[in-house]
Amino acid sequence: MPFAVARLPFVLLSLRAMVVNDQNKFQAIISHAKEYGFVFQSSEIYDGLSAVYDYGPWGSELKKNIREAWWNAMTRMHDNIVGIDAAIFMHPTTWKASGHVDNFSDPMIDNKDSKKRYRVDHLIEGFADALNKEGKTTEAEKLIADMDALLAANDYGGLKQLIDDNKMKCSVSGTCNWTDVRQFNLMFSTQLGSVAEDASEIYLRPETAQGIFVNFLNVQKTARMKIPFGIAQVGKAFRNEIVARQFIFRMREFEQMEMQFFIRPGTQQEWYAYWKAERMKWHESMGIPAESYRFHDHVKLAHYADAAVDIEYSFPFGWKEVEGIHSRTDFDLKSHQQYSGKKLQYFDTEINQNYVPYVIETSIGLDRMFLLTMCHAYQEEKWTKEDGTEDSRVVLKIPAKIAPIKLAILPLLKKEGLPDIAKEIMATCRTEFYCFYEEKDTIGKRYRRMDALGTPFCITIDHQTKEDQTVTIRYRDTMTQERIPVEGLVQFIKSKL
Numbered sequence: 001m002p003f004a005v006a007r008l009p010f011v012l013l014s015l016r017a018m019v020v021n022d023q024n025k026f027q028a029i030i031s032h033a034k035e036y037g038f039v040f041q042s043s044e045i046y047d048g049l050s051a052v053y054d055y056g057p058w059g060s061e062l063k064k065n066i067r068e069a070w071w072n073a074m075t076r077m078h079d080n081i082v083g084i085d086a087a088i089f090m091h092p093t094t095w096k097a098s099g100h101v102d103n104f105s106d107p108m109i110d111n112k113d114s115k116k117r118y119r120v121d122h123l124i125e126g127f128a129d130a131l132n133k134e135g136k137t138t139e140a141e142k143l144i145a146d147m148d149a150l151l152a153a154n155d156y157g158g159l160k161q162l163i164d165d166n167k168m169k170c171s172v173s174g175t176c177n178w179t180d181v182r183q184f185n186l187m188f189s190t191q192l193g194s195v196a197e198d199a200s201e202i203y204l205r206p207e208t209a210q211g212i213f214v215n216f217l218n219v220q221k222t223a224r225m226k227i228p229f230g231i232a233q234v235g236k237a238f239r240n241e242i243v244a245r246q247f248i249f250r251m252r253e254f255e256q257m258e259m260q261f262f263i264r265p266g267t268q269q270e271w272y273a274y275w276k277a278e279r280m281k282w283h284e285s286m287g288i289p290a291e292s293y294r295f296h297d298h299v300k301l302a303h304y305a306d307a308a309v310d311i312e313y314s315f316p317f318g319w320k321e322v323e324g325i326h327s328r329t330d331f332d333l334k335s336h337q338q339y340s341g342k343k344l345q346y347f348d349t350e351i352n353q354n355y356v357p358y359v360i361e362t363s364i365g366l367d368r369m370f371l372l373t374m375c376h377a378y379q380e381e382k383w384t385k386e387d388g389t390e391d392s393r394v395v396l397k398i399p400a401k402i403a404p405i406k407l408a409i410l411p412l413l414k415k416e417g418l419p420d421i422a423k424e425i426m427a428t429c430r431t432e433f434y435c436f437y438e439e440k441d442t443i444g445k446r447y448r449r450m451d452a453l454g455t456p457f458c459i460t461i462d463h464q465t466k467e468d469q470t471v472t473i474r475y476r477d478t479m480t481q482e483r484i485p486v487e488g489l490v491q492f493i494k495s496k497l
């Protein structure tokens, strides 16, 4: 069916992104997220709870769509990956075995004047960023290399010396009056049991991975999995982050999407390379160009890993981790085997051998992926109209397949039977994808609101619809419009998702 491109209500002489600096852009994204119902501060009426956030109507929809995109990519698109949904509470010995009781801590330093506490790596990285901005890139690189070496050696005296030698200042007091570097555990604990005396201390899980490890045999046997195979899980994790800032980038309650891939020992290098490439492909499939990402190899490896890399994204506040890929060896299964006294092994019929499998983990923060999507999508555009006047809009160019609302259905007028036709179209489309019906305000205002929510398609029902059963479809990204028949609309939109 040839569609006539309708004349635009205005001519875009020059559509251009407004120049905003990164810090302003980030503040604008935070305000936008609140104003348009994406993210709210938790318990806002009580002045909020630090580093805890709630997702609003469109935020929860976007988050669900990202979660589904990940889940489907992992489970539906891989014959050898299945999912689970384990409990947040786990037997306390789990965290002894995983190493979290003894090792899950960050080196911190306090400024004695302001009492502000910093994660040592963040303080030094912040100082290196400032050096970079002054053009002192060599000094910045050397500083980061020195820090990585000291962290790898757990040399806290050396880290303190590095901070002192560079005269790093506290952003609040402006002084260099620092305490020694110390470790703080990040796990939240609580009591299980109704009577205090009977209660035993348990933890809110700081990662979802351990729920997968302790279920390794349950899943392998019941789902009849053969190595190599993976177990995927999405769920809440909790960390008592000392330095919690940058909006939803670092939260105390957040969601992780993790997958543990169980392999034959000795094959970890090839599977590590495979998952690095596979995960980067997924990021690109989410509509984010490759140049917005980079790999960052870990110098200091966690106690369980023999190789680790972060996928970093260029956020408005710098390059930061969104996802980690870790070669975890057989550390976790072996340790659970030792602490529980239960065998966690696999009999490999191909080589007639029993072994504790090795593991490659992919671990991504759902909230961070959400923030990344918002940062990438948020654009302020300005253009000159045909009559020489200026116009502008804020638009979220969220990829159509994960946009909260896919189609807005807008009758041009609230009368003359147009709402009835629109509601009929709504009834047909809403079972297929998320639709939004709106009849208030001028059509221009309604388009702007849909741009701000990231709705990729709007259709307008007007008098011509009554005559020839066509509607005007408007595309969010280009603002172009064309007429298309109502019949086949569902298929037309689906083909674009």
Ligand code: ATP
Pocket: 207, 239, 241, 248, 249, 250, 251, 252, 254, 255, 256, 321, 322, 323, 324, 363, 364, 365, 366, 367, 368
């Ligand atoms: P960071 O260095 O930023 O603290 P991490 O290396 O401790 O992160 P992992 O333990 O590897 O993070 O967790 C995997 C993923 O979970 C991270 O890549 C990130 O996307 C997410 N994540 C971790 N901590 C938080 C947090 N406090 N808030 C939101 N997401 C988080």
